[in-house]
Amino acid sequence: MSATIRDVAKKAGVSPSTVSKALNESGAVSADTLKKIQQAVKALNYQPNARARSFATRATMHIVFLADFPYDAAFVNPHLFEIMRGVQHSLDKKGYALIMKQADVKSAYAYTETAAAQHQVDGFIFHASVVSKKLASLVARENIPHVVIGRPNIESRMCWIDTDNQLSGEQAAQHLLDLGHTAIAIVNGKADDMISWRRLLGAKRVYKENGIDIVQTQVIQTTSSITDGARAVKKLLHMNPRPTAVICANNPLALGVLQELQNRGIRVPQDMALITYDSYPFAMFSEPLMTAVDINMYDMGQEAARLVLRKMRHPEVQIQSYTTMPTLIRRETT
Amino acid sequence: MSATIRDVAKKAGVSPSTVSKALNESGAVSADTLKKIQQAVKALNYQPNARARSFATRATMHIVFLADFPYDAAFVNPHLFEIMRGVQHSLDKKGYALIMKQADVKSAYAYTETAAAQHQVDGFIFHASVVSKKLASLVARENIPHVVIGRPNIESRMCWIDTDNQLSGEQAAQHLLDLGHTAIAIVNGKADDMISWRRLLGAKRVYKENGIDIVQTQVIQTTSSITDGARAVKKLLHMNPRPTAVICANNPLALGVLQELQNRGIRVPQDMALITYDSYPFAMFSEPLMTAVDINMYDMGQEAARLVLRKMRHPEVQIQSYTTMPTLIRRETT
DNA sequence: TTGTATGCGTTATCAG
DNA sequence: CTGATAACGCATACAA
Numbered sequence: 001m002s003a004t005i006r007d008v009a010k011k012a013g014v015s016p017s018t019v020s021k022a023l024n025e026s027g028a029v030s031a032d033t034l035k036k037i038q039q040a041v042k043a044l045n046y047q048p049n050a051r052a053r054s055f056a057t058r059a060t061m062h063i064v065f066l067a068d069f070p071y072d073a074a075f076v077n078p079h080l081f082e083i084m085r086g087v088q089h090s091l092d093k094k095g096y097a098l099i100m101k102q103a104d105v106k107s108a109y110a111y112t113e114t115a116a117a118q119h120q121v122d123g124f125i126f127h128a129s130v131v132s133k134k135l136a137s138l139v140a141r142e143n144i145p146h147v148v149i150g151r152p153n154i155e156s157r158m159c160w161i162d163t164d165n166q167l168s169g170e171q172a173a174q175h176l177l178d179l180g181h182t183a184i185a186i187v188n189g190k191a192d193d194m195i196s197w198r199r200l201l202g203a204k205r206v207y208k209e210n211g212i213d214i215v216q217t218q219v220i221q222t223t224s225s226i227t228d229g230a231r232a233v234k235k236l237l238h239m240n241p242r243p244t245a246v247i248c249a250n251n252p253l254a255l256g257v258l259q260e261l262q263n264r265g266i267r268v269p270q271d272m273a274l275i276t277y278d279s280y281p282f283a284m285f286s287e288p289l290m291t292a293v294d295i296n297m298y299d300m301g302q303e304a305a306r307l308v309l310r311k312m313r314h315p316e317v318q319i320q321s322y323t324t325m326p327t328l329i330r331r332e333t334t
Numbered sequence: 335m336s337a338t339i340r341d342v343a344k345k346a347g348v349s350p351s352t353v354s355k356a357l358n359e360s361g362a363v364s365a366d367t368l369k370k371i372q373q374a375v376k377a378l379n380y381q382p383n384a385r386a387r388s389f390a391t392r393a394t395m396h397i398v399f400l401a402d403f404p405y406d407a408a409f410v411n412p413h414l415f416e417i418m419r420g421v422q423h424s425l426d427k428k429g430y431a432l433i434m435k436q437a438d439v440k441s442a443y444a445y446t447e448t449a450a451a452q453h454q455v456d457g458f459i460f461h462a463s464v465v466s467k468k469l470a471s472l473v474a475r476e477n478i479p480h481v482v483i484g485r486p487n488i489e490s491r492m493c494w495i496d497t498d499n500q501l502s503g504e505q506a507a508q509h510l511l512d513l514g515h516t517a518i519a520i521v522n523g524k525a526d527d528m529i530s531w532r533r534l535l536g537a538k539r540v541y542k543e544n545g546i547d548i549v550q551t552q553v554i555q556t557t558s559s560i561t562d563g564a565r566a567v568k569k570l571l572h573m574n575p576r577p578t579a580v581i582c583a584n585n586p587l588a589l590g591v592l593q594e595l596q597n598r599g600i601r602v603p604q605d606m607a608l609i610t611y612d613s614y615p616f617a618m619f620s621e622p623l624m625t626a627v628d629i630n631m632y633d634m635g636q637e638a639a640r641l642v643l644r645k646m647r648h649p650e651v652q653i654q655s656y657t658t659m660p661t662l663i664r665r666e667t668t
Numbered sequence: 669t670t671g672t673a674t675g676c677g678t679t680a681t682c683a684g
Numbered sequence: 685c686t687g688a689t690a691a692c693g694c695a696t697a698c699a700a
Binding site: 002045047048049050051052054055058060062064069072073074075078079080081082084085088089092097098099100101102114117118119120226252255279280281282284285287297 | 383454
């Protein structure tokens with residue numbers, strides 16, 4: 001069996017509590033005994049037992065990341081994992097470990113309830129995909145340290161962090177405007193998609209501010225596939241005035257548009273500029289590479305981790321929300 | 335404060351140890367007292383404290399997944415996370431939690447040493463990217479329950495799990511053979527890439543068994559980019575006899591080949607069949623969709639989790655290695 | 669500055 | 685089948 005704090009104490013000729021203080025830098029220990037303790041620690045290769053420690057300190061040093069990781073999630077939605085990477089990084093620096101936990105809306109509630117009651121973890125990071133009204137009230141009632149990634153689509157007092165999609169739209173539009181594009185078109189995703197909708201709003205806003213109204217006919221509504229993008233090109237070219245730039249709501253649409261334009265001999269960006277949102281999965285592979293307004297998911301994860309830890313230290317402060325900034329990544333289509 | 339096992343005992347009129355036995359189904363408890371205990375548990379909403387529990391049982395119920403998750407890992411190498419999903423799923427079913435931990439070769443050793451000594455986790459899953467000779471001997475010396483994902487590129491007694499790349503090559507070749515392709519070409523990745531090399535070996539082997547030698551001139555060596563693939567097409571078309579099918583070592587190469595073939599008006603699969611390995615990132619998006627020999631990373635993760643758990647229960651059995659099966663996914667290029 | 673005493677909440681041993 | 689008792693290993697309030 002491995003050495004305990006008592007063994008160290010005995011070897012150093014002091015009491016266990018003194019050893020504890022010395023190792024945790026709590027309380028004061030004379031330089032002399034400190035040295036003796038350190039020697040004893042080294043001699044015995046003492047390592048404090050984490051299980052006993054967490055029992056005594058009432059802290060697991062674990063934070064759980066709860067999300068619905070569906071089939072093929074890593075390929076379909078890698079963003080989730082980029083967030084996790086960020087979370088892990090931030091937590092690690094503070095000595096915390098990250099637990100990955102799959103859940104759906106229902107099981108997320110059940111898990112949280114027992115995990116909190118049984119003190120399995122010190123804090124929770126929920127992906128918006130698993131939060132519910134019930135979860136929100138549980139978290140409020142039990143005062144559970146948490147952060148939601150993505151804005152919960154229910155009203156609640158939960159603490160959340162999200163990206164500003166409207167701002168993304170504004171940045172995309174502003175970029176095109178800066179390049180002199182006054183006649184533009186927007187190939188939009190599904191109509192009920194809040195993200196697409198907010199981005200659209202932002203883009204319209206910028207143009208309006210510059211005295212240009214983006215009217216209904218300039219917005220093509222699709223269902224967000226590559227072929228949808230390709231199909232949209234026809235409408236695009238029939239617009240009057242014919243647009244010199246197009247904003248595509250997501251990568252598949254953008255790729256479809258891009259390829260169809262090229263098939264028709266229309267050069268990008270010379271004849272038609274193109275900008276999209278996110279860089280996955282095509283923007284970094286397409287020919288030419290696509291300019292995109294991107295969100296740094298890794299940063300977002302880091303920030304989320306910092307938020308839970310802060311919530312844990314200061315339960316009183318009600319940090320309600322935090323918004324991350326999008327970045328324009330200019331590549332070759334503008 | 336929440337109720338403890340003593341509160342339950344008091345309320346049920348029994349001793350704490352009896353309650354423990356009842357709840358853990360260890361030892362025997364009369365139906366009568368069991369009922370009383372259950373009622374008390376319900377009345378007090380008793381939940382056992384996980385920290386105290388792990389202290390007493392000497393088990394954290396945590397397994398750590400250690401890998402080098404580099405910059406943009408989620409986009410560049412989603413496979414890693416698909417493995418993690420599988421691991422999580424298997425562990426969860428057995429009541430274990432998965433900890434995600436970033437490390438490089440150096441820090442993996444350091445972390446493992448202290449995590450094991452401090453009893454932070456019950457088992458380790460290492461990605462091959464972080465194992466070293468030092469780690470291997472540490473693990474052997476301290477008898478640390480573990481599994482390596484991917485074959486370690488050092489000699490050791492570590493327990494590992496991997497996919498059979500040679501078999502993948504055989505499957506790809508066999509598929510083409512079944513379709514009647516006797517003249518084929520292979521566009522290979524980097525020469526020093528063991529994976530490409532093993533697949534190549536497998537493909538050659540199948541053809542040889544069928545009396546067809548794949549000679550040097552039929553194998554095009556590249557450095558695995560899309561443009562490399564496109565460039566390879568020229569050589570491909572100059573081969574004598576001209577191949578009717580091509581095996582591409584990976585997705586970028588395959589996409590390059592596919593697009594260049596189409597640019598030259600060569601129809602796929604009618605004029606030239608194409609098969610590749612893995613489905614990421616292009617096989618499921620390209621036009622036409624690419625036939626591929628694939629590895630189910632999720633399954634591999636599940637198996638890895640089962641292996642560590644088994645190692646923990648039976649430290650004596652020396653499970654040395656485990657190999658997962660590749661699957662042919664026939665899409666539209668063959 | 670150091671040591672003593674006690675608590676953290678559960679499980680396991682063993683006697684009844 | 686049940687209960688008293690002793691760990692499990694560390695942290696901390698308080699006394700010295």
